[in-house]
Amino acid sequence: MDSGLNLIFLGAPGAGKGTQTKKLIDKYHFIHLSTGDLLRKMIQEDDPLGVKAKAYMREGQLVPDALIIDIIKSKMHQGTGYIFDGFPRTLPQAQALEKTTHIDKVVYLEVSDKELIGRLTGRRICRNCGQEYHVSFQPSKKGMNCDKCGGALYQRDDDKEEVIKKRLEVFKSQTAPLLKFYSKKLIKVDGQGIVNEVFSKIVRELSLN
Numbered sequence: 001m002d003s004g005l006n007l008i009f010l011g012a013p014g015a016g017k018g019t020q021t022k023k024l025i026d027k028y029h030f031i032h033l034s035t036g037d038l039l040r041k042m043i044q045e046d047d048p049l050g051v052k053a054k055a056y057m058r059e060g061q062l063v064p065d066a067l068i069i070d071i072i073k074s075k076m077h078q079g080t081g082y083i084f085d086g087f088p089r090t091l092p093q094a095q096a097l098e099k100t101t102h103i104d105k106v107v108y109l110e111v112s113d114k115e116l117i118g119r120l121t122g123r124r125i126c127r128n129c130g131q132e133y134h135v136s137f138q139p140s141k142k143g144m145n146c147d148k149c150g151g152a153l154y155q156r157d158d159d160k161e162e163v164i165k166k167r168l169e170v171f172k173s174q175t176a177p178l179l180k181f182y183s184k185k186l187i188k189v190d191g192q193g194i195v196n197e198v199f200s201k202i203v204r205e206l207s208l209n
C-alpha cells in the first residue's frame with residue numbers, strides 16, 4: 001500500500017533533499033524519483049540520454065526540459081506514492097507534472113548560501129551504495145572508503161567550487177520561481193542543523209506520524 005500522497009522536495013543544491021528524502025523512503029512507503037540520481041545512473045550505463053545530459057551537468061546547467069519530462073514519465077507507473085527530489089526545477093517541468101499527476105505538498109528546505117557551499121565542497125559519495133559523507137562534518141571511518149560497504153568514495157564533478165556557484169545561480173533564476181507556483185502547497189522547513197532534527201520537523205509538518 002502506498003501513502004496515497006505525492007510530494008515534491010524543493011531546495012538549492014546541498015539543501016539536503018537527497019538526505020531527507022532517502023530517510024523518508026526508509027521509513028514510509030514512497031517511491032523516490034530523483035532526476036539527478038537517474039541521470040547519473042544513465043551516464044554510468046552509457047545510455048544515449050545520459051550522454052546528452054552529461055555536458056549540461058558538468059557545467060552546472062539544467063538539462064533540457066523535454067528530456068527530463070520524458071525520463072520522469074517513463075518512471076511513473078501508478079498515481080500516487082511518489083517523492084520527487086530535484087524535479088521539477090523549471091516552470092515548464094512543473095506544468096508538465098500538473099498534467100501527469102496531483103501534488104499534495106511541496107517541502108522547501110531553506111539553507112543559507114554559505115552553508116550550501118560548505119556542504120557541497122566537502123561532500124563525498126560512495127560509488128557503490130550512494131551513501132553520502134562530508135570530509136569535516138561526517139567523515140567515513142575508513143578514510144576514502146565507505147563505512148557501510150567499503151566502496152570507494154568520490155567527489156561529484158559538479159561539486160567543484162566554480163560549478164557550485166553556477167548551480168546556485170541557476171537555482172535562484174530558474175527554480176526559485178516555483179515557490180510562488182506552489183505557494184498553496186508549500187511547507188517551508190529550516191534545513192540547517194542536525195539531519196535528524198530536520199527530519200523530525202518534516203515528518204511533523206507532513207503529519208506522517
Ligand code: AMP
Nearest residue numbers: 035036056057061062063068086087089
Ligand atoms: P542534483 O543531483 O539534483 O543536484 O542534479 C545534478 C544535475 O543534474 C543538475 O545540476 C542538472 O544539471 C541535472 N538535473 C537534475 N534534475 C534536473 C531537472 N529536474 N531539470 C534539469 N536538470 C536537472
